[in-house]
Amino acid sequence: MDVIRLAIVGYGKIARDQHHPAIEGNTAYRLVAVASRNASVPRVANFATLEELLEHGPTVDAVSLCTPASVRTAQARLAMAHGKHVMLEKPPGATLAEIETLREDAHRSGVTLFASWHSRHAHCVAPARRWLTTRKIRRVDIEWKEDVRVWHPGQDWIWQPGGMGVFDPGINALSIATAILPRAFHLTAAQLQVPGNCQTPIAASLDFVDGVNVPIHAEFDFRQTGTPPIWDIHVETDDGRLTLAEGGSRMSIDGELQEEGPDAEYAGLYARFAGLIGKGQSDVDVSPLRHVADALMLGYRHTVEDFVE
Numbered sequence: 472m473d474v475i476r477l478a479i480v481g482y483g484k485i486a487r488d489q490h491h492p493a494i495e496g497n498t499a500y501r502l503v504a505v506a507s508r509n510a511s512v513p514r515v516a517n518f519a520t521l522e523e524l525l526e527h528g529p530t531v532d533a534v535s536l537c538t539p540a541s542v543r544t545a546q547a548r549l550a551m552a553h554g555k556h557v558m559l560e561k562p563p564g565a566t567l568a569e570i571e572t573l574r575e576d577a578h579r580s581g582v583t584l585f586a587s588w589h590s591r592h593a594h595c596v597a598p599a600r601r602w603l604t605t606r607k608i609r610r611v612d613i614e615w616k617e618d619v620r621v622w623h624p625g626q627d628w629i630w631q632p633g634g635m636g637v638f639d640p641g642i643n644a645l646s647i648a649t650a651i652l653p654r655a656f657h658l659t660a661a662q663l664q665v666p667g668n669c670q671t672p673i674a675a676s677l678d679f680v681d682g683v684n685v686p687i688h689a690e691f692d693f694r695q696t697g698t699p700p701i702w703d704i705h706v707e708t709d710d711g712r713l714t715l716a717e718g719g720s721r722m723s724i725d726g727e728l729q730e731e732g733p734d735a736e737y738a739g740l741y742a743r744f745a746g747l748i749g750k751g752q753s754d755v756d757v758s759p760l761r762h763v764a765d766a767l768m769l770g771y772r773h774t775v776e777d778f779v780e
């Protein structure tokens with residue numbers, strides 16, 4: 472296959488920290504353009520908007536949309552209407568219905584749409600899924616806690632409708648849980664802590680159950696200050712307790728380390744995107760976002776102190 476000429480749209484934290492290095496590290500791609508209102512990148516064509524890039528820029532085969540979900544769907548539709556393959560950062564949309572529109576657009580335009588879930592490419596996610604397939608699961612506990620001021624500096628969009636608040640990182644845990652657990656599960660109760668001056672939760676406590684009544688509990692919190700973040704999933708089974716720690720990069724059984732690996736999540740995403748383009752396929756799984764939508768539908772809201780960055 473010819474090299475994929477790629478553009479990044481929205482050159483913010485994740486584009487800078489992860490997408491750009493992953494693209495540079497994969498010979499299947501050449502970064503030819505960036506569309507970002509307040510950032511530019513040396514040695515590529517720079518534009519303020521995707522519209523300008525599509526009208527005046529070099530030819531691109533694909534775009535990687537690294538903007539917040541609230542603006543991404545319109546950008547994805549525009550890019551696909553111009554025949555470009557599209558990779559969406561997570562979450563794939565601000566609503567579930569808009570993702571169905573995107574699916575139809577991709578099909579109509581004959582392009583690849585890839586709704587990426589970077590945490591699913593963490594080193595120990597696949598080994599954890601394999602280990603769990605032969606065990607009887609008794610309960611699952613998810614702890615996803617980080618300091619919003621450290622991990623999301625200046626990201627006002629996170630507190631606006633569609634910004635998801637603590638579900639922005641929490642959905643990563645749900646993307647792993649939906650990948651490693653053998654059965655579908657659904658929400659039964661949720662408690663949401665929402666700052667008085669925000670539209671989205673700063674913390675959430677969620678209870679799920681699967682089809683054979685295995686309880687799954689999740690605690691998401693943006694107020695983890697002064698200590699390292701906790702991004703852990705514990706699964707009690709009839710054959711020991713699996714812990715997937717540090718966002719899926721370390722796996723232990725009964726406290727004994729089984730496996731750990733380097734951070735290659737975005738390398739994995741770009742390899743997958745190239746594979747999908749090569750095969751003319753799309754990959755759009757909304758299951759993590761569906762759980763967030765359910766929490767926002769079913770959750771009991773508690774107003775907590777204002778958030779001031």
Ligand SMILES: NC(=O)c1ccc[n+]([C@@H]2O[C@H](COP(=O)([O-])OP(=O)(O)OC[C@H]3O[C@@H](n4cnc5c(N)ncnc54)[C@H](OP(=O)(O)O)[C@@H]3O)[C@@H](O)[C@H]2O)c1
Nearest residue numbers: 481482483484485507508509510537538539540542560561
């Ligand atoms: N930060 C992380 O650790 C992380 C990890 C994985 C995934 N993600 C996901 O990646 C996405 C972006 O997150 P981020 O952390 O990179 O956010 P960010 O630092 O705010 O970057 C997003 C960029 O998108 C552009 N943008 C923002 N609002 C826009 C608007 N209304 N219209 C057009 N462009 C707009 C901005 O660039 P310009 O102002 O230059 O246009 C901004 O720098 C989110 O969906 C997030 O969930 C983030």
